[in-house]
Amino acid sequence: MSAPNKSYDPVEVEALQPEQVERMRDEALAAIAAAADLDALTHVKTAHAGGTSPLALANREIGALPPQAKAEAGKRVGQARGAVNQALAARQAELEAERDARVLVEEAVDVTLPYDRVPAGARHPLTTLSNRIEDIFVAMGYEVAEGPEVEAEWFNFDALNISVDNPVRSEQDTLFVAAADGSQDSGLVLRTHTSGVQIRSLLERELPVYVIAPGRVYRSDELDATHTPVFNQVELLAVDEGLTMADLKGTLDHMVVSLFGEGMTTRLRPNHFPFTEPSAEMDMLCYVCRGESVGNPDRPCRTCSSEGWIELGGCGMVNPKVLVACGVDPQKYSGFAFGFGIERMLMFRHNVEDMRDIVEGDVRFTLPFGMEI
């Protein structure tokens, strides 16, 4: 390396020797090639390409040369500097690539590490299944109606044509709110179904009424593997001009297709309920075996006990007496209704074997159901 020329006096300067320029260039190129890392390269850059490097100084001296020497020297120094800069850039890229390769490898982590830092939450499948069913009917134009869980007997029984002497109004079946004297003559019960919401809907809404009534209901039952005294229902009520049992059947069919897939269907069997006439028990085709297990001992079905059908709940045409109690003209309007238990559907839809798992709130049961069902 040549020392910087401090006394800048062009007159004294000799013409640049070509060998001198070549040497400067070669020294620079050698230093560049020898730079082991980016830091070293930075130093090399300062020394051989910086403002005080020999080539830079030589370049500055060119101005002082006589005109005939100036052009030649300028060309020579320019070429040398170009070569040095090119080499610098190349080496810079080379070293950066090396560094990146090394550092990114060093920064690699085990992405398979678990991250259960905050425990997960979940919604209860009873809620999400009920929501899911609500959504099916909301999409059809139904609205979701709700009511209180402690309900007046008139809403829960009388208006539904369930007479005082009906055995379901006994303490074996129904939980009665105590009157002031402790007796069960308070006129209030823990609702035994969400049918009271149907009555409220007919009283409060304008006709036609298309509502779905989900909610918690109560029966005087013991908790065991298949029963719970506190359970959830979804009931549906449609009251309009000209509604028929065929409409009821079609609505049920639509529901099971929405919940269980194409090809699903329902079956109605005659039954008796005070609030509907005609009344029916509704079954849905077994969504697992689609009925193929019936009479086929080689392919038994646990879901439907090889019956081919799964019992869903009760349904029927709204008893005209119920319409009358709600001030609806049965000559003009007819309606259909159905209801079924969410717990039961949860059990057969998700292979839950014990009711207690649904009601006990063990997080191990609920967590796998996540946020939607």
Added chain:
Amino acid sequence: MRVPLSWLREYVELPAGTTGRDVQAKLISAGLEVETVEQLGAGLQGPLVVGEVLTIEELEGFKKPIRFCTVDVGKANGTGEPQEIVCGARNFAVGDKVVVILPGGVLPGDFRISARKTYGRVSHGMICSARELGMGEDHDGIVVLPPEHEAGTDAIALLELVDEVLDIAVTPDRGYCLSLRGVARETAIAYGLPLSDPALIDVPGPNPDGHPVRIDDPTGCDRFTARTVTGVNHEARSPIWLQRRLQKVGMRPISLAVDITNYVMFEVGQPLHAYDRSRLNGPITVRRAQPGEKLTTLDGAERVLDGEDLVIADDSGPIGLAGVMGGAHTEIADSGPDSGTSEIVIEAAHFAPVPIARTARRHKLASEASRRFERGTDPQATSAAAQRAVDLLVLLAGGTAEPGVTEVVLPYAPRTVAMAADHPDRVAGTTYGRETVVRRLQEIGCDVYGSDELIVTVPSWRPDLGAPNDLAEEVIRLQGYENLPSTLPRPRPGRGLTATQRLRRRVGRALAGAGYVEAPCYPFVSAADFDRLGLGADDPRRRLVLLANPLDDTEPGLRTTLLPGLLATLRRNHGRGAQDVALFETGLVFHPTDGATAPERLPVDRRPTDEEIEALKAALPEQPQHAAAVLSGARERDGWWGKGRPATWADAVEAGRTVAREAGVELIVRPAQYAPFHPGRCAAYTATAADGTQVPVGYAGELHPRVVAALGLPERTCAMEVDLDVIERVGGGRVTGPHVSTFPVATQDVALVVDAAVPAADVEAALRDGAGELLESLRLFDIFTGEQIGEGRKSLAYALRFRAPDRTLTAEDASAAREAAVAAAAARTGAVLRS
């Protein structure tokens, strides 16, 4: 109702080869719930024959008495020699006729019989008990047959051991199917075959010579037939066929007279009662009991009667609970001190369903008779049923029918229903046509007149048919529910979920997203729950809606807070080994309404008035929707990322904010002392209502250590509960889109020293108010206590960001705003700038 196929065939000539399963399928399709078809005598194989016991030798020296018998089995064993059989039963004597299965035979349950050595002898067969033959559960010993059957007779046929029994769950509207007559009618319709109606028999007309009967209560009884049979041989036993039919329908044969009344009840559906005439005092009266009157019923229980009970009485007082159970005094006896009953009065009456149902329930005395009267019997069948019983008593007990026939019949008009001929079509949504409708109605026993408008007279055994829809159901079920078309109605467009419903879903999602698991709990609580929660004696949450008949007497109330249920669930999870548990629930709580009285019983034949509906609703308790969360263990777990942190009061308080945020409500948090929370770690939430007032929303914090101990919860369990209805009410305002300023932000930090007891929320509120409109945001980023600050003091460090909507703020602008903020904090909280 159990229906033996062999008995059913007596009224419907089913095609040969028809099985119980065939009939089951047909009846199910017609709407009868045939639950099972029991195969009686399945696998049974002879030789099974009548035997006559010739000799009995008692074998000694065994744990139980054993008999070695020789039994004449006729030619059944091929030799005619007496059969040697070892038997463990003792209820027979030499000369008795018994049932013997010989080697080679198979009893139900694949029990194969062969000659075998037992008790030191070789037993060539077995003398059978009723249970072994599949005849019933009686196991008092072996079956002893009436003497008239000859040894060697095939007992499988004699005892009708092979049969099929349909078990039908009869719905309350189909009382007529609690009889062979009714089920036979449905079977005949289903097969399109004629029915031979067992009630269609000749009966003598009434005359004044029968046992006198008076009906004092025409609302409870509108028809009463009384017949008398004398000269009854009280030693006569029911023949095998009668006993077997009763066994198959599930009745125990008792005595001939009782068996006959039961038999006719199952046959025709008309419950009968038989009185010992010698024990009757004067005329039979049907009346209501006098309150406090006493009656000892057949089951031996002495019952104190209610004024509503319908009774049968004579001059001595009540002699039976009408339609439910007879009295012990007039019971017919086949033996006893007075030698048995020889004169029998048969009662066949029609009682109204409601009083019978009430009496049966009041006295907890459901009987085969009350089951039938409750559902409604055929009032026209009383005389035929009585005649059947008389005939059987004459035939089987050697009795003589007295010519006297009592028939008390109140005026009666058959029920008619007017129905448009196309009504069933319109209910079903399909076209049956008038002809089909008329034919189906006639099949079930209706008389039908008219063309477009049908006048339908319903049969006496169908009290359930009273309206056009009832008739439509009959037509539709007989045409087959399975043949209904499937169509979809077109509701008018709905408005989707309500704001409340959407909020509840969002709250559930938000809490679940924040790591809480939803756990819907039973709402039943006890006073002890509140003791454990440390609630004061006059805490309003102790005022409960109580149940008259709780599932568990120790939990008679309905929850006023969600916490007892959630905490119990948390403890259960903890007890099962879960360490970090966070749960939530949204649900109703119940508060009694002050001064609420039982609502009036409203009519059902019209719409109640708006006032009546309001009065009804006012009688209900308040039932607000709450949301609550509980948590314990780690909120963040230890792991490769470093230390975790335990769940704290702050998480609980934040859970409330999470809920409120879903409603667009900002909660104001104040320190509070409120059970069941730690007095120094409890936050009360309020929110600002539309009118500017502060409304209470709920509480959160760490539970009181004593509550944690009393409930057996993990240490430092935390909880939160808010009233979701209140949150919804104050929230939901429409958000105004903020103007977003693109001018630069000016940031200023400030550290303020205040008394340790000053809530940070107060300092923050003062800063906000003082800083004015230029303040864009404010955040507490550090709290410091220590010597430099002074004892009982804390330093709060805030980052303030200022921005103007219309210009770049100068340093002076920002400083001025900051100083104003500090001045406000100083004035309101005594804060001083930390130097």
